[in-house]
Amino acid sequence: MLQFDEYKVKLNNLLxxxxxxxxxxxxxxxxxxxxxxxxxSAADGFWDNLSKAxxxxxxxxxLQDKVDRQRKRRSQWEDLMALCDMGNEFEDESLVPELExxxxxxxxxxxxxxxxxxxxGEYDSFNVILTIHPGAGGTEAQDWAxxxxxxxxxxxxxxxxxxQIMDYQEGDEAGIKSATIMVEGENAYGYLRGEHGVHRLxxxxxxxxxxxxQTSFASVEVMPDLPEDVEVEIRPEDIEMQVYRASGAxxxxxxxxxxxxxxxxxxxxxxxxxxxxxxxxxxxxNCMKMLRAKLVELQMQEKAEKISDLKGVQLKIExxxxxxxxxxxxxxxxxxxxxxxxxxxxxxxxxxxxxSFINAYLTAEATGTLIQK
Numbered sequence: 374m375l376q377f378d379e380y381k382v383k384l385n386n387l388l389x390x391x392x393x394x395x396x397x398x399x400x401x402x403x404x405x406x407x408x409x410x411x412x413x414s415a416a417d418g419f420w421d422n423l424s425k426a427x428x429x430x431x432x433x434x435x436l437q438d439k440v441d442r443q444r445k446r447r448s449q450w451e452d453l454m455a456l457c458d459m460g461n462e463f464e465d466e467s468l469v470p471e472l473e474x475x476x477x478x479x480x481x482x483x484x485x486x487x488x489x490x491x492x493x494g495e496y497d498s499f500n501v502i503l504t505i506h507p508g509a510g511g512t513e514a515q516d517w518a519x520x521x522x523x524x525x526x527x528x529x530x531x532x533x534x535x536x537q538i539m540d541y542q543e544g545d546e547a548g549i550k551s552a553t554i555m556v557e558g559e560n561a562y563g564y565l566r567g568e569h570g571v572h573r574l575x576x577x578x579x580x581x582x583x584x585x586x587q588t589s590f591a592s593v594e595v596m597p598d599l600p601e602d603v604e605v606e607i608r609p610e611d612i613e614m615q616v617y618r619a620s621g622a623x624x625x626x627x628x629x630x631x632x633x634x635x636x637x638x639x640x641x642x643x644x645x646x647x648x649x650x651x652x653x654x655x656x657x658x659n660c661m662k663m664l665r666a667k668l669v670e671l672q673m674q675e676k677a678e679k680i681s682d683l684k685g686v687q688l689k690i691e692x693x694x695x696x697x698x699x700x701x702x703x704x705x706x707x708x709x710x711x712x713x714x715x716x717x718x719x720x721x722x723x724x725x726x727x728x729s730f731i732n733a734y735l736t737a738e739a740t741g742t743l744i745q746k
Contacts, residue, residue: 377460397490407436449479491735496597497563502666504553508590515548517574517589527725534558539659540647562597567734569595570696577702596666605665613637619648636660711744712737
């Protein structure tokens with residue numbers, strides 16, 4: 374039957390891409406590393422260092438998942454070819470919907486895997502620390518910052534990742550003054566690093582009694598969560614530590630004790646804060662994680678050899694510096710100014726549907742077609 378013959382042609386055309394994908398994912402290398410780690414995990418004393426053992430176990434899981442997913446894609450391809458042969462043999466048109474759905478799913482899975490092959494940066498496989506700050510504009514800008522916070526947490530949930538709130542400061546009337554979350558998942562930093570920058574909103578403000586159109590800005594900082602074995606030069610004398618009473622949700626305990634911590638890195642002027650944990654020591658640990666991540670991010674941006682050489686990157690949260698526009702009125706459009714990718718599906722984007730923007734950014738980066746902002 375014609376439909377089954379057409380899909381056999383499509384599947385045969387897809388096979389070279391499937392084989393190239395296996396090479397790009399370096400499955401042979403993944404299997405070699407997996408064998409090595411399995412031998413390491415079976416050795417005596419492996420669990421003596423619990424933290425290291427857990428990291429090895431997580432790496433083994435990630436590698437096994439990579440291998441299993443490619444095997445599943447190859448199996449899907451073979452099943453679809455068999456379905457075509459069956460449909461032709463029995464002239465059974467009822468198999469066509471199953472064939473169409475299976476082919477679309479295979480294409481989608483291959484595109485997601487292709488995206489993973491673009492994540493080859495030094496820190497792409499790490500978890501990510503994401504911080505959101507509103508620009509000038511009071512309640513309107515703070516509300517926009519909270520909308521972005523929801524967008525990223527929804528993206529996290531859509532991908533089966535988890536997030537931990539490291540700092541969250543509510544706005545005076547609505548929204549947030551700032552928020553920092555740790556997103557945990559395979560390649561979390563690689564996927565989200567392109568979100569770093571200023572995001573601009575245009576809408577009719579719900580806080581304006583005259584229903585006028587307003588423009589608001591918020592900045593998103595994206596930093597890798599660095600393992601302890603990554604060396605970062607932070608001298609104790611370069612850090613000023615401040616403690617204060619936490620504000621916002623958390624109950625009586627969090628408001629009665631000075632458990633919140635703010636660290637100031639004197640050479641660069643970087644300020645980090647954490648108030649979500651009940652313990653001052655835990656909040657300090659969170660701050661040190663954020664500080665290490667920010668210093669490495671600056672080091673990458675400045676290409677400095679030493680942390681002491683860094684001066685900091687000050688990005689103004691205002692017109693002309695944005696990487697993406699979100700327009701609610703007079704029309705609906707989200708447009709990334711570095712890739713020119715755009716969509717009118719603004720509600721989906723605000724609900725965490727960011728994959729098309731992430732894909733466009735990583736592809737443009739890999740092909741050298743990014744428009745510099």
